Amino acid sequence: MTPNPLLPHLTAQAKAAAHSRTTACPCGATVTLADRPDATVVRHADTVAKAHAPDITPSDLTPRLTTATHLPDLLLPPLSPTPVDLHGRLVTFWPYGTPVDPEDPDAAPWEEAATLLARLHRTPAPTPLPAMRGPAKAALAVARLRAAAGAAQTSGTDHLTAGTDQTAATDQTAATDLPPATDLPPDTTAVLRAWHTLPAWARAEAPQPDSTTLCHGDLHLGQLVRHPAPDGPWLLIDVDDLGVGVPAWDLGRPAAWYACGLLPPDEWDRFLAAYRAAGGPAVPAHGDPWPALDVPARALTVQTAARAITKALAEGRLLDEVEQSLVDACDRMASLPPELTQGYAK
Amino acid sequence: MQCPKCHAPMHTYNRNGVQIEQCSGCRGIFLDYGELESLTRLESQWSQPAPPPPAAPQAYPAAAPQAPAWGAPHGGHHGGHGGHYGHKRHKSFGHMLFSS
Numbered sequence: 001m002t003p004n005p006l007l008p009h010l011t012a013q014a015k016a017a018a019h020s021r022t023t024a025c026p027c028g029a030t031v032t033l034a035d036r037p038d039a040t041v042v043r044h045a046d047t048v049a050k051a052h053a054p055d056i057t058p059s060d061l062t063p064r065l066t067t068a069t070h071l072p073d074l075l076l077p078p079l080s081p082t083p084v085d086l087h088g089r090l091v092t093f094w095p096y097g098t099p100v101d102p103e104d105p106d107a108a109p110w111e112e113a114a115t116l117l118a119r120l121h122r123t124p125a126p127t128p129l130p131a132m133r134g135p136a137k138a139a140l141a142v143a144r145l146r147a148a149a150g151a152a153q154t155s156g157t158d159h160l161t162a163g164t165d166q167t168a169a170t171d172q173t174a175a176t177d178l179p180p181a182t183d184l185p186p187d188t189t190a191v192l193r194a195w196h197t198l199p200a201w202a203r204a205e206a207p208q209p210d211s212t213t214l215c216h217g218d219l220h221l222g223q224l225v226r227h228p229a230p231d232g233p234w235l236l237i238d239v240d241d242l243g244v245g246v247p248a249w250d251l252g253r254p255a256a257w258y259a260c261g262l263l264p265p266d267e268w269d270r271f272l273a274a275y276r277a278a279g280g281p282a283v284p285a286h287g288d289p290w291p292a293l294d295v296p297a298r299a300l301t302v303q304t305a306a307r308a309i310t311k312a313l314a315e316g317r318l319l320d321e322v323e324q325s326l327v328d329a330c331d332r333m334a335s336l337p338p339e340l341t342q343g344y345a346k
Numbered sequence: 347m348q349c350p351k352c353h354a355p356m357h358t359y360n361r362n363g364v365q366i367e368q369c370s371g372c373r374g375i376f377l378d379y380g381e382l383e384s385l386t387r388l389e390s391q392w393s394q395p396a397p398p399p400p401a402a403p404q405a406y407p408a409a410a411p412q413a414p415a416w417g418a419p420h421g422g423h424h425g426g427h428g429g430h431y432g433h434k435r436h437k438s439f440g441h442m443l444f445s446s
Contacts, residue, residue, distance in 0.1 A: 289412070328418070
């Protein structure tokens, strides 16, 4: 493994930022919280520094930071409202908050997460914002799967002289709206077929049918912290995908986990009931929520399955039981058209 | 069929025997001759108090909580205390519920 050359610089920045906030830093080690291609996050004492994805520009990020600055009861506010440049990467600084404990499912703050989302969705955007990036992220995950599966297929079969034809078939699939070719591995084919059941907006091929509702865009349990640590109120973090769009997208992951059998019905019920009790606009107050949830839950099931297969291909391993349950759901949804959605303005 | 407004393809859905076309792009709905009247008639049947209870929407049995038709066979129609969730829940919780 090559160490990330950005990491020592980001570490130094986090330390300097922490020391600018207090004269008496306990000065323990700087901890790496995340180091992925799309984000590197380090913590020094009560300060967190995040290097955002290389393709993020100041015009993408600044209005999102402004939103967090204006809504400190919903979103963890940054220490400074403007990003700084570090070797071509935008860096932001945040106060440390206590995350959800991955070892303790019973303590997961489902009600708090749902209530924060409902309040966010009811809040007018405090500044003009780009579109929420959920559908774009799903499309990216599917494009990466196509590339990885196509490459694996081509490299695995070129000695059979089939490589050229298959590359052509893959390209054609990517360029048109036809259902995917069936010469890819069955798991990949199931995911791509499920993707093709989705409307254009959910695949980031058309604008979302809501251009005013404030959305988080990437809700999962890693996106909640208590601030001030360790027992302050829960807040949402990570504004990289925040924007205006279809608010049901923010409920889509819990809905997908529930539909795929990964989240028990009682926990899903608690989440949905709390969202409704807080007046969240993404689903009707009573009755069946699935006409509104179906498309986002499908899209996020597809996205998660696509990432799982891409990762398994890169690691040369089979899918585990949890990952397989997502692919199985894709397989089932491919034969069922999405629910009729209701209530969107023309 | 193509949407007259944004020209995206339209998909056909069946709702209580009424064929409805919805645009995959702008989500607009197209009704054939007489379909609006059919829907109005169905709506009035729903709101009448006495007659036999209206059928639940086809895809979802009345049991709560509801789940999509493509959901896992165990995904939602019985309580959450079975061994299934105890097993898969712990495995999926830290693994799947914390990442993008």
